[in-house]
Each structure stands twice: as structure tokens, then as C-alpha cells.
Amino acid sequence: MGKGRAPCCDKEKVKRGPWSPSEDLRLISFIQKHGHQNWRALPKQAGLLRCGKSCRLRWINYLRPDVKRGNFTKEEEDAIIRLHETLGNKWSTIAAHFPGRTDNEIKNVWNTHLKKRLVSKNENTQKKDESKEFSTSSSSSCFSSSSGKNSREAFAMPVSDNAQDFKTDHLSNHGSSSPSEEPEGLSSSSISSNITNSSQVGVSNPEGQVGSLCNFIGGYYDVNNNASEEVNKPGILDTAFDISFESDLEFWNMLDSFGPFQSDEIQSHDGTQSSNFEVENNKWLMYLEHELGLESKDGGEANSVGPEIKPEGEMEMGHYHNTVQPSTK
DNA sequence: AAGCCTTGCAACCGCCGTTCA
């Protein structure tokens, strides 16, 4: 043949790096309206200069309405550790046990926190073991054989069979699976059969679309706190997603000028979020609503912040990029 | 206060499995 694999996109003509608000909105509104049957064709149809893969990733890991963000609880972390022992680096499978969590997020948590925790734990136990006779038991830790960088190799062999069993058992029997198999600390509400992946997001369901969209608009930074109710108004939604992808260049360009903003600001929305963030958040929402002509007349929370809507440049949109995260470092 | 180091995370890359013509 000699052709090789065709690149998924022309990297020369494709934008890379952080997503801008405008791009996010375009992607969201497009998916809400049309779904995502074809990721490769989507960027073009949505007027995005992005690779289809990039769009998919952005949607799945960030923009999806049901994506849950914020710090992992101790229970979640424990569950991840347990699942990882069984499944290895099957992040998507592990993620399936945590509705709203993405494989990328779990992978990151594992690599940044849990792995280290286990390594140090393992070192301690290893020191103890060294004083004893060599034990043939190699299953005491998932790290026993993973000295190299490639954890894929380390886990591939020993877990494959178990993984399949586990997958079958847990994915098909959620809600009715035997409690003994279920990771400790995970309630039925935290592990539900509502496994979410990109293809299961309600983009094909008109009602689901509206619900998802509400969640997005109202909860772009606050998926978990039901703020969506504030803007759960059909009229608003209709208007919001009648935005033309081609015609309102000025609007999209204006959004672009804000620079990247990240919905990771919804982190720590467990009620401990600083009011500073909420003010900025609400300003942003108000601004968007204003620009879209969506101001809610009955004065939701978003309007309680104050009437001041600063124009471009004064809203310090840079704030929306990783600046108000609750620091856990 | 400034510079360096570490950490965390979004995004990219390339491979693999599945689907479809």
C-alpha cells in the first residue's frame, strides 16, 4: 500500500491548546442541537478549527453536562485503589464505576496521588518483608511487579482474567450486585448503573438535551448544586441554542477574546467555595446571558450579584483558568 | 521578593478494536 494511516486531521490547519469560551460554547451548542454522530465531521460542521478527537475529548472530559468535578473523596480514592488492583490501568472501566467522573480524571488522580500513596505504603511493607524470608506471594500489591515506567506491561498479564470477570460482574449487576464485591465505602448512589460515557449522554434525547443544557448553562461551574434550576426555562434554552454557528462571528470572537476558561472552577462546590469565585462565576454567567439576550426576569442567583456587567477586558476572564481552584496542594 | 522546584491537570499522541462499504 505505502499509504499508511491517514492522519485524523490536518495538524497545520487545526487549532491546539486550551479551549476558549467561544469554542466551548460552539461545541456544546452544536452537540446539544445535533448530537455527535461523527466526531471527525463535527468540528467542520460546528465551525471549529479543532481536530475531531480534540472535540470529543473536550466534551467527554469537560463539557459534558453530567461530568462531575471536584476533589475525590476518601471513599472514592479507596475505591479507585481497589478497582485498580483488580482492573489495572483500565481507566475507562474504573471510571464507569464513578458516574460523572472521567477516565482522564481518574487517571490523573491515580498518577498524582494514589500511586505515590501506594508506593510509599508499599515501600514500608517491603522493608518489613525484607527482614523476613522471601515470600512467594506476589499479589499483595499491584506494584510488586511494576518497577518500570510501563505500567501497562506490569498490569496486563495478571489482571486480564480477573478484569473481565470483574467487568462483567460489576458493570452488569450494578444495583443488584453482591455487596461483598462492591468496593467498600461506595454507596449505591455513588456507584450506580447510570454509567456515563460520551455515547450515553442524552444528546439524542430531546428532553435529555434540554436537561443537559440546563445543567450546563446554570451549572457550568456548578454541576452539582442544582443551580441549573435558575435557568431552566425553555425559552432561554430555545434562544440559547438558536445561535447560528456561522452568522454571529462577532459574538464568538468576543468570547474568544476572553481567553481560556475552564470549568474546573466547579471544583470544590461542596459548599465551601469562596464567594469570590461565585461572584466571578455569576458575572460571567450574567455576561453571557446578557450577550445572548437571556437575562432572567425573575432574578435568579446569577442576578443577585449585582447589575454591573463589565465589557470585554474588564471581566478578567483570565480568572477562569485555574485560578480559583481550592488549593489542596 | 525572586528564582527554582514540584505538583496537578488539560490536552495531545498513537495504538487498538470495531464497523462498514
Added chain:
DNA sequence: ATGAACGGCGGTTGCAAGGCT
């Protein structure tokens, strides 16, 4: 039966923010 196209997955990287000296 075959190969291209596509979606999905896991590994890795780059960068920004925070911490430390």
C-alpha cells in the same frame, strides 16, 4: 474477505500555579 474510517483508550507531555528556599 479486506481495508479504510472512526471511536475509544491509555500513556505522555506541556504548562500554569503553588510551594519552597
